[in-house]
Amino acid sequence: MPVVIKQNNSDALATRCTSCKVRPYSFCRCLKEKELKNFAGISSEKKFSDKQNIFLQSDEGKRLYNITEGNVKIYQLLQDGRIQIIGFLYPGDFFGSYKKGKYNYSAQAIGDVMTCEFNGDTLNDHMDENPALSRELLNMTTNELILAQDRIKVLGKLTATERMASFICNISKQRARINWQDNPISLPMSRQDIADYLGLTIATVSREVTNLKTSSVIKMISTSQIYINDKTKLTELCN
Amino acid sequence: MPVVIKQNNSDALATRCTSCKVRPYSFCRCLKEKELKNFAGISSEKKFSDKQNIFLQSDEGKRLYNITEGNVKIYQLLQDGRIQIIGFLYPGDFFGSYKKGKYNYSAQAIGDVMTCEFNGDTLNDHMDENPALSRELLNMTTNELILAQDRIKVLGKLTATERMASFICNISKQRARINWQDNPISLPMSRQDIADYLGLTIATVSREVTNLKTSSVIKMISTSQIYINDKTKLTELCN
C-alpha cells in the first residue's frame, strides 16, 4: 500500500506547495501564492517504492498524480501478456484521470517515487472556481499529445537504430528542460523497459547500445549511465 | 488556395453555428445558443479539395480547424521522405494549433473538406472570457491523447493482422459515435494512406485485407467499401 507521508495539518499545508521543487514544471505553477495553501489541502503526498503499482488500467477511479520525486512508467497490457510502455514520466509530470471510469493505462513506480495525489472530483471543482487551472491543464495535455504524436512516428516508421538514438536524445532534452544534468545521463529504467517503450526486444536494444558504443557516439560510464560523445552524430541518427 | 465560402455577414452568422450538423460532436457544443452568433463571427468557413494541404508542419501559424464535412489526414514527414500518418480526422474533430510556433504535423484533405477556421489568438481570448470553452477543449484534447496512446500500443506491439483488424474496428466505432452507418463502412483513404497510418507497407495492407476476406471475417463491396461479416472474430483478431 502507498504510504501517506504527511497529515494535512496546517503547518505542513503552509509550506508543502510553496517549497515544492517541481512546481515550476507542473500544472500547479499557474496558481498564485495565496492560493497554494488551499491547494495543498486538496492533495496528499504519497510515496511508492520500486515496481509498486500506483494504479492498474482495470481500476475504477479518478485520481490524478503529480510526480515530485522519482520516475514512473505508464503501460498497457495485451491479453497474452505483451506489454507496451506508453511513456516514462519524470518530476513535474502528471498522470491518472479526473474523469470517472477506468484508467487508460497502468502506472508503476521505477525506484522510489514521491507524488501529490488529487481526487478527480475535487480537482474538477477547483477548475470551476479557477479557470487558470483548466487552461494550464489544457496546455500541458496539449504538450503530452505532441509527445505522443512524436512517439507514433517513432514506432511507426523508425528503425531500431533510429529509435535508440532518439530515445537517448529525448532523455537528454527532458533533463535539460527541468534543469538537470543533460550529459552524462542516467537511465532509471531497465533494458526491458526501454525495449517495451521502443517496441523492440531487449536483445535488439542491447545490440543497438553496443553499436553506439562501437561507433563512439556514446560511452557507457556504467550500465545505466550514458555519456554522449558526439551529439551531432546522435542527432543525425535520429533522422 | 482555400476558398472562403461565406462572408461573415449578419444573416450567415445568425444561422451558421445554430444549424451546424457537427456541433454536437465538436468543442463548440459547450456554447450556449445566445453565444453562437458571436462565436460564428470569430470563425470562417473554408473549403479544401482532395490532396490539398491545409497547412504544413513547417508553417508558422496558429490556426485551429474544425471539420464540418469530409476527412483529413495529419502526418509527419521524415528527412528521407518516409511519411507517418498521425491520424485520420472526421467531422467534428479539430486540428491545428492555438499556440505560436510551427505546427506539430501537416494536414491534408482527403476528398472535399469543409472546415471552420479559427485564429489562435482570438480563440485564446474567447477562452479567457468563457472558461467552459477551455474545459471542453481540455476534455477533447484528453480524448485525443487517449486515442494517441492506444495508437502507440498498436504501432509498438501489434502484428500486421492485429493492426488491420483494429483499424477496421476503430473506423466502425468512430462511425457509430457520430451516428453514421457502422456496417458496411466506406474507407475514404487510399491503401497507401492506411499503410502509412499503421506503420506497414501497401503490400502488407493488401495481403491482410485479402486474408480477412479469405477467412470471411469481412466482405469487400468495392475496394473502399467493407462489410463486416463476423464482428466477434474481428474483435478477437484485434487482441
Added chain:
DNA sequence: CGGGCTATTGACGCCTGTCAACTACGGTGG
C-alpha cells in the same frame, strides 16, 4: 476501348525477434 492510376499478388531478402549461452554485477553470508 484504351490509358493511367491504384490495388493485388508473387519471389526474395533483410531486419529484428527468438532462444539460449555466457558475462557482469551487486548483495549476502560464511
Added chain:
DNA sequence: CCACCGTAGTTGACAGGCGTCAATAGCCCG
C-alpha cells in the same frame, strides 16, 4: 574479504514476418 548466487545485460546462431521490387490485375474516366 571472498565465495556464492541471483538478477540483469550482452552476444551469437538461427528463423520468420514484413519490406522490397516487380509483374499482373482491376478500375475509373475519357
